[in-house]
Structure formats: C-alpha cells, structure tokens
C-alpha cells in the first residue's frame with residue numbers, strides 16, 4: 001500500500017460526501033469565517049482557508065445545489 005503526497009490519511013479523513021450528489025468534498029473556511037464545501041480534488045492536504053481561483057466551491061459544481069442552498 002502506498003500513499004502519495006496529496007492523499008495522506010489525514011487528508012482522506014477530511015473528505016466527506018455531498019449529501020445530494022455524493023461528490024467528494026472538503027469543508028474549508030473562508031476569510032470571512034464561513035464554512036463552505038469545496039471539491040476535494042482542488043484541496044491540498046494542508047489547506048484550511050478557501051482561496052478563490054484555486055479551490056472550486058461545491059456550491060458552483062453540485063448538480064443539486066439549488067436543492068440544498070438555503071433561500072434568503
């Protein structure tokens with residue numbers, strides 16, 4: 001069994017599944033202190049803060065986003 005640098009066990013533990021589409025996501029914190037779901041493939045093992053342009057918010061890619069995004 002081998003591990004490569006960006007799929008460490010700690011990283012794998014942070015990955016969860018979107019309840020709507022079952023995509024692999026990681027929760028990151030924005031600079032404003034909000035937690036948002038980010039597509040796991042765009043997250044490095046030690047990322048904690050969401051970086052626009054590098055991370056891809058799952059709000060934008062989830063095919064079911066409209067069903068779980070809270071209306072204002």
Ligand SMILES: [Zn+2]
Nearest residue numbers: 018020021062
């Ligand atoms: Zn989803």
